[in-house]
Amino acid sequence: MQVQNPFPLSRDELLTVYRQMRTIREFEERLHIDFGRGDIPGFVHLYAGEEATAAGIMHHLNDGDRIASTHRGHGHCIAKGVDVVGMMKEIYGKKGGSCNGKGGSMHIADLSRGMMGANGILGAGGPLICGAALAAKYRNKGEVGICFFGDGASNQGTILESMNLAGVWNLPVIFVVENNGYAESTSRDYGTAVDSYVDRAAGFGLPGVTVDGTDFFAVHEAAGAVIKRAREGGGPSLLECKMVRYFGHFEGDAQTYRAPGELDDIRANHNCLKILGDQLTAAGIISQSELTKIDEEVMVLIEHSVKEAKAAPFPTLADLTTDVYINY
Amino acid sequence: MQVQNPFPLSRDELLTVYRQMRTIREFEERLHIDFGRGDIPGFVHLYAGEEATAAGIMHHLNDGDRIASTHRGHGHCIAKGVDVVGMMKEIYGKKGGSCNGKGGSMHIADLSRGMMGANGILGAGGPLICGAALAAKYRNKGEVGICFFGDGASNQGTILESMNLAGVWNLPVIFVVENNGYAESTSRDYGTAVDSYVDRAAGFGLPGVTVDGTDFFAVHEAAGAVIKRAREGGGPSLLECKMVRYFGHFEGDAQTYRAPGELDDIRANHNCLKILGDQLTAAGIISQSELTKIDEEVMVLIEHSVKEAKAAPFPTLADLTTDVYINY
Amino acid sequence: MARKISMKQAVNEALDQAMAADPTVICMGEDIVGGAGGNGEMDAWGGVLGVTKGLYAKHPKQMMDTPLSESAYIGAAIGAAACGMRPVAELMFIDFMGVCFDQIFNQAAKFKYMFGGKAETPVVIRCMVGAGFRAAAQHSQMLTPLFAHIPGLKVVCPSNAYDTKGLLIQSIRDNDPVIFCEHKNLYAHECEVPEASYTIPFGEANIVREGKHCTIVTYGLMVHRSLDAAAVLAKEGVEVEIVDLRTLSPLDMDTVLESVTKTGRLVCVDEASPRCNIATDISAQVCMHAFGALKAQIEMVTPPHTPVPFSPVLEDMYIPSAAQIATAVRKTIKGSK
Amino acid sequence: MARKISMKQAVNEALDQAMAADPTVICMGEDIVGGAGGNGEMDAWGGVLGVTKGLYAKHPKQMMDTPLSESAYIGAAIGAAACGMRPVAELMFIDFMGVCFDQIFNQAAKFKYMFGGKAETPVVIRCMVGAGFRAAAQHSQMLTPLFAHIPGLKVVCPSNAYDTKGLLIQSIRDNDPVIFCEHKNLYAHECEVPEASYTIPFGEANIVREGKHCTIVTYGLMVHRSLDAAAVLAKEGVEVEIVDLRTLSPLDMDTVLESVTKTGRLVCVDEASPRCNIATDISAQVCMHAFGALKAQIEMVTPPHTPVPFSPVLEDMYIPSAAQIATAVRKTIKGSK
């Protein structure tokens, strides 16, 4: 018996999306473990819990569409098609990593996939994506730019100025607020003086919409509309995705600022992967065993990436002083 | 026969306000002439045409209330009680000027009068006034801070961040947009992506109100309400004053970006001094001859200030290296 | 004074004592308390590395968390300073100066001069500096030269817990704007520190090791690398004198010149990028004012002219090492006029 | 090439020719066109001092006015550069760098390195520098050292119209981020400039006067003050060699070292504040790499460690004068080992 697909994506696409979200999840869960073991140097900010937003938006994009990411960039990278093994090598500081070990977790980029870089400076992606969108306007092929930023970063002057600039120049940019309720340990409600990001957007003449960022289909639909609008010359808009973060702000954060039980509730009731899996199986178009098979394949991929990362050589003295300039 | 005073200010206060506005006007008209003669060095931005806003707001303030001003600061200074002779000397770069000749037109300050400085950096006053207001909160005497900025500067990150900060800390700050329609030669409508500053304010959770900045009584009333609110702990708000600028962006600007006839219309129909004078005489509480007498006295004061400024000595080599640090 | 505490604790204690002594001292920064607006613990963080932990409990009115808007709150600290407060604002990493530099260098630094002397801006801006934390290009910079360049600013960069406490209390009492640089790789470093409040004056360098063959001028973490180098050199019979500048603006050139006059040789060690840095500054001033005393070329030891790399192996090569410093000393000792 | 044009015209012509040659070259800045959104003339300003006047008429699609948001549009220029354009963004006065420095030093400058070599950011940031315009403390700074300090940036500061045109076209064609500094007090200065497009390579200093007794190393307006000093000194029998650096990063140390090796004496002249500036940089490098050639101390001539004062009399005392330069030369000539 043929089951009707109630979703706006084909069965294959749905499997791909699920795989992508699971890949992000496993990538992050694994980093969490390996960081705890002391294998991983530096500051590491994990995207686990927020996968539906990256996947829901990136499903609409091609390599010619640019994204500017944040300090919490692994999910954006994977959803934008950056090679997972290269990423893992990068996080381990190895040669052959996405940035040859020079950037690390906070600076993974792949311009060939339209990924303009994770960024260690809050809000810095706002101006940069305006530039990408301006270039797109000159090329006139309907490409768009997406600027990701957190609820905390929403109060950086760069983001605010960029919303105005995007309006003034009518740029094909989507400002995506990833509202996970916290900036480090500080509640969103403390740091942001306005309740609704839709009002914030209106202050710059931008249409805004809020969605449940843990619901892939909600994000996918809302993003589809604003991206279509931007591609057609309708200009910038803002998309707020309400979401949850599974791990601490960075690895090592004990999260004592959360209410008792908050994390348990998040993992039990706001697990975007489980939500998607349930939606797919409930509709009867994908079976649990198919999902489990994907889960297993992803585990293999992540295990492989860690092995590769550990085996890869470190950069050498010769690498220290290259890549500063194109010529000098 | 006793005439009823229909205004919220006493007759004496009204005379003082008129004198203040006339002083600003004559100060600026005179600078315009003297700049044309080559007497005055540097960049000079004149406030003529915008007097009602400075006067309408400053009438509510005491020395303990702080203002942060702009590059176009002469009017704010005079309305806040800064000595006119000291100002003129400063603009001439002379010893005994408000800043002993070290600051010039763009940096006149008098902290003893709560005037925290004209500022050569657009938007820089936003953060500074938040600090002044924070200090006021600690002192707990009901003092407020006023941040002046232009329609152009309204798009600086510093101003935008400050609106949010003022909201987060519930600071007694009024953000005053002096909307004269232009930033240098660029129309407000080009540079600011939102139509209404009330919407802009709402984007930061701030109440906002727009008034005719050329009508002293309109400004006075609106400012009174938001200042009272701030004094009583009600927090920040935004006040947009729509106004006109008589002279070029700075002296030397030919204003070819204006529509033909625009300036004539401004001077004929949007002259805030004439509007105030007409309101006062029409109400019958002050006669035209009284106003004319004030006009004449102001002329004498300005003439005097110019004479003093020209006669004052220049600073000397010894002054060059003082006042950098308190001790070093 | 047998008590040893870490540099991290020294910062905490200095802030604690300064706030206790003066209610106009207020601290502000991102998550310097932590947990604001939430339903969990307050004081949940005490700063990103826990440096200010516990201060909120003692001084709840003087500890303020901020939105993530450095321009606004650093500028607010400056504005409050001009209105009678003594704010200590934390710029988490000095690398973030790019989003708020105007308030520091065009406002705070210039008020007094622009206003003809009629302003005081007693603000302190605390920030973490330096490499070695595997924090990559945007969280590992030294950047002290950018601030030392600016007239009107004072710049402090201590190398140990004792200096940290005394210099931070002095910074807070000082009436000029101060950039207070804390090396994140020295936070754990311990030494003896008096419990009572004390100050160390600005512009007084510290000779941390006496010697007669060569002077090393440095500051911050590089003091320790230089000491390591000196220990190696001593075995070769080379006695190095090490000057820890402590404050980079004002600068104690008297001590530097005196030492170079004695030793005749100079190595300047700076963790900042090589161009227009503190090392070039000291070299140039010595070459101008004590040229006659120089027996050989002045050597500089700095990182290469590159951003700070992430990979631990690269970062370790990036940061000047004791070996590089020792090599530089040997070079100038071999050198002659 | 008998045609003389001003430095202002040279900038205009370079932009004109670069835009004509390459449609990916776009210019953006505040009022660089002027009149946008209004009912009067378009192209009403052509920049605050009229430097870009007329370019809009010729290249309407390549000339963009911006809101007053330096972070946003300078950053947009950088982002566009990373996506295939060659933007030339105008930061009206270099003094405004404080509101947008992050985009320049943490983004543009570091992309290539942080991303492991896989990025190009061919952006040019044009800005006015320098004192003498009676524009006071926030519109008169040099600030070149702050940019030269940063690995990943190139910094150019021409002293005449010929160099301006060639270096600006080179800056636009260059694939790294370039800070292009135009001295506002040189805009009116004229010299012979070819009409056709040409480039001057980076890292090649120019010997603007040959001499054998002392080398002066400088750039920008100070080249002219140094020439004036040289003319006075020549009457005293002192022949000065003047090296105009032209690009501050990269730096042509070969030419500097060669000249100092020949003359044995060095004066560094810099209009930037004295601490950690270009003068200290050159002095230190010479003292390290050509110590043996030095016959006397290196002198530096800079303004005092103060903000730029407004009053014309003070500002004139602030800016290094030909007399001060001549005095410095005489001092080093009298000096000895």
Ligand SMILES: Cc1ncc(C[n+]2csc(CCOP(=O)(O)OP(=O)(O)O)c2C)c(N)n1
């Ligand atoms: C300009 C700047 N200020 C401060 C920081 C330090 N910092 C890094 S992440 C972070 C919190 C960000 O919160 P949010 O924007 O909500 O993103 P989330 O971490 O929740 O994804 C802070 C304060 C920074 N990296 N850059």
Ligand SMILES: Cc1ncc(C[n+]2csc(CCOP(=O)(O)OP(=O)(O)O)c2C)c(N)n1
């Ligand atoms: C950060 C910064 N950018 C640019 C400038 C140059 N500038 C000075 S005034 C001005 C226009 C300001 O327009 P607006 O804010 O509307 O004030 P108005 O001049 O109309 O009073 C500009 C661009 C500056 N001083 N500071």
Ligand SMILES: [Mg+2]
């Ligand atoms: Mg968040």
Ligand SMILES: [Mg+2]
């Ligand atoms: Mg305006």
